[in-house]
Amino acid sequence: MRAYIEMIQRQDQPAMQHMGYGTTEGGGFVLGGQLCRRDAHGCVAFAPASLDRTAASMAHLLKPAGTLDNWKRAANLYARPGEEPMAFVVLTGFAAPLLHFTDTSGLLVHLCGESGTGKSTVMATTAAIWGNPKALVQHAPTSKYGSTHNALMAELGVLHNLPLMFDELPLTRPEGVFRLLHALVSGYERNRMSPSLDLKPGRTWQSVYLSAARCPLRTLAAGFSDGEHAAVFERTIEIALPRIDPRDRRWIAERAAAELALTNYGHAGQVFTQWLVANYDRLPKLIDTKREELMLRVGARRDEWCLFSGFAAVLVAAEMAKAAGLHDIDVEALGQWVIDTLLPAQRQGGGASRREPGGLLGEFLKENMANTVVARQRRAIRPGPDESVRGLPPGGRPYVRYIKNYGEADISERVFRDWCRRKQVDYRQAVADMKRRGQLIREHCRCALARGLACSGMEGQEKVRCLRVCVSASMVGLDDDDGENRNGSSHRRSPARPGW
Numbered sequence: 268m269r270a271y272i273e274m275i276q277r278q279d280q281p282a283m284q285h286m287g288y289g290t291t292e293g294g295g296f297v298l299g300g301q302l303c304r305r306d307a308h309g310c311v312a313f314a315p316a317s318l319d320r321t322a323a324s325m326a327h328l329l330k331p332a333g334t335l336d337n338w339k340r341a342a343n344l345y346a347r348p349g350e351e352p353m354a355f356v357v358l359t360g361f362a363a364p365l366l367h368f369t370d371t372s373g374l375l376v377h378l379c380g381e382s383g384t385g386k387s388t389v390m391a392t393t394a395a396i397w398g399n400p401k402a403l404v405q406h407a408p409t410s411k412y413g414s415t416h417n418a419l420m421a422e423l424g425v426l427h428n429l430p431l432m433f434d435e436l437p438l439t440r441p442e443g444v445f446r447l448l449h450a451l452v453s454g455y456e457r458n459r460m461s462p463s464l465d466l467k468p469g470r471t472w473q474s475v476y477l478s479a480a481r482c483p484l485r486t487l488a489a490g491f492s493d494g495e496h497a498a499v500f501e502r503t504i505e506i507a508l509p510r511i512d513p514r515d516r517r518w519i520a521e522r523a524a525a526e527l528a529l530t531n532y533g534h535a536g537q538v539f540t541q542w543l544v545a546n547y548d549r550l551p552k553l554i555d556t557k558r559e560e561l562m563l564r565v566g567a568r569r570d571e572w573c574l575f576s577g578f579a580a581v582l583v584a585a586e587m588a589k590a591a592g593l594h595d596i597d598v599e600a601l602g603q604w605v606i607d608t609l610l611p612a613q614r615q616g617g618g619a620s621r622r623e624p625g626g627l628l629g630e631f632l633k634e635n636m637a638n639t640v641v642a643r644q645r646r647a648i649r650p651g652p653d654e655s656v657r658g659l660p661p662g663g664r665p666y667v668r669y670i671k672n673y674g675e676a677d678i679s680e681r682v683f684r685d686w687c688r689r690k691q692v693d694y695r696q697a698v699a700d701m702k703r704r705g706q707l708i709r710e711h712c713r714c715a716l717a718r719g720l721a722c723s724g725m726e727g728q729e730k731v732r733c734l735r736v737c738v739s740a741s742m743v744g745l746d747d748d749d750g751e752n753r754n755g756s757s758h759r760r761s762p763a764r765p766g767w
C-alpha cells in the first residue's frame with residue numbers, strides 16, 4: 268500500500284525539466300535522456316529524465332554504441348609505463364563531472380604536440396567515455412569550418428558537467444580564441460538582452476575541457492593582456508607530448524586498437540555515473556583530502572589552488588574509474604608523474620612562458636641567434652667592411668640586424684611572417700603583441716641586414732622590408748656587458764660607449 272501511495276505522489280509531482288547534463292541537486296546525475304539516482308533503499312538506477320528542448324536535441328550524442336570492452340582496449344593502450352601524459356588526458360574525461368565538487372569554475376587541459384603524436388586519437392578516446400567522439404570533439408571551433416560561438420555556448424550549457432574537446436585550435440579565428448578559452452574556464456556565458464529587451468541570463472557549465480594544437484597555448488593567446496592571461500592560465504594545464512621516435516614501429520600494429528574509440532563509446536560514462544551517484548556524499552571530502560595531500564607534499568603556492576583542484580579531481584576520478592573496472596592505468600604511478608613531471612613543467616614552462624618578458628619577439632630572437640648580425644651603430648663609420656659589425660656564425664643567414672648601442676633591431680618581415688606561420692601564430696596578432704609590449708618602433712622600414720659584413724656575399728646587402736623593434740641585450744641572448752639597456756619594453760636608448 269505504501270509503495271502505491273509513493274508512486275501516486277511521484278506521479279503527482281510536476282516533472283522537473285533539466286536544461287543540462289550532470290549532477291542534480293538531490294545527488295542525481297542526468298546523462299542524456301536519463302536520470303541516475305539513488306532510491307529510498309540506496310540502490311542506484313536510471314529512469315527517464317525530462318529535458319528541455321535544447322537538452323533533448325543533444326541526447327542522441329550520448330547514446331552508447333559498440334562495446335565497453337572495445338573502448339577499454341583503446342584506453343588501455345595508455346596504461347603502459349611511459350604513457351602517463353596520454354593516461355592523464357584520458358582520465359580528465361572521468362574527472363570532468365567531479366569538478367562540480369570543487370570551487371573551480373572550469374579547467375582546460377591543452378595538448379601540444381607535433382603532427383602524428385596522437386592528439387586527435389587520445390581526444391576521441393576521452394570523449395568516447397561519454398558519447399560519440401565525432402560530436403564531442405569540435406574541430407576548429409568558431410572558424411569557418413566549425414560551430415559558431417553561440418552554438419558552442421549552447422552545447423557547453425547543455426553538456427554542463429560533461430566534457431567537450433577542441434581540436435585544431437589554431438584554425439579558430441584569433442579573436443575567437445580568447446573568447447572561447449575565457450568562457451571555458453570561467454564557466455558561464457555573458458548575459459544578453461533579448462530583442463524584446465528582456466535580460467537573458469547566460470548559460471553555465473563546470474567541467475574539464477581539452478584542446479589540442481601543434482603549438483603551446485600561449486602562442487595562440489598572444490595579444491592578450493597579462494590580466495586576461497592570468498585568468499585563463501591559472502585554470503590551464505598544458506601537456507607537451509613527446510616527439511615521436513621514428514624507430515618505434517609498435518604503433519602500426521596498434522593503430523586499429525587506438526581507433527576503436529571512434530565506434531565504441533558511451534558505455535564507460537554509464538558505469539561511471541552510477542559510481543558517482545553511489546559515492547556522491549563522499550566525493551567532496553575525497554577530493555579535498557587529495558588536494559590537501561598534494562599541496563602539502565610539494566609546498567604549493569596560493570595561486571596554484573585551481574591547478575591542484577584539477578590534479579585532485581583527476582586522481583580521485585582515476586581511482587574510482589579503476590575500482591569500477593574501467594581502465595588498467597596505474598593510478599599511483601600517475602600521481603607520482605603529476606608531482607615529478609607535470610607540476611614542474613607547469614611551473615617552469617607554463618609559469619615562465621605565461622609571462623615571458625620578451626613575448627613572441629623574444630622567442631623569435633632567441634631562435635634566430637645564429638642569424639643575427641650585431642652592429643655597434645646604425646651607420647658605418649667608413650664605407651666598405653666595417654669592423655664594428657660582428658659576423659654571423661658559419662651557416663647563419665642574415666635575418667636580424669641588432670644595433671647594440673641603440674638597443675634596437677631590424678628583423679626581416681618575410682622571415683618573421685614565415686616563423687609566425689610555422690608557429691601557427693597570426694602575424695597581425697604577433698605585431699599587436701609587440702605593440703602592446705612597447706617593442707615595436709616602426710612596422711615598415713627597409714634595411715640591408717648584413718651591411719658592412721666583409722664576406723656575406725650579396726645576401727643581406729640588399730634592402731629588405733623590416734620591422735624595427737626595441738630589444739634588450741638579454742632578449743637576444745648576448746652578454747649585457749654594460750649593464751644598460753635591460754628594459755626591452757622601453758624606448759630609451761642606451762648611450763653609445765666605446766668598445767663592446
Ligand SMILES: Nc1ncnc2c1ncn2[C@@H]1O[C@H](COP(=O)(O)OP(=O)(O)OP(=O)(O)O)[C@@H](O)[C@H]1O
Binds near residue numbers: 386517519
Ligand atoms: N596510441 C596509438 N597507438 C597506435 N597508433 C596511434 C596511437 N595514437 C594515434 N595513432 C595513430 O597515429 C596516427 C596519427 O594520430 P593522430 O591523428 O591522433 O595525431 P595528431 O597528433 O592529431 O596529428 P595532427 O596534428 O596531424 O592532427 C593516426 O593514424 C592514429 O590512428
Ligand SMILES: [Mg+2]
Binds near residue numbers: 386387388
Ligand atoms: Mg589531429
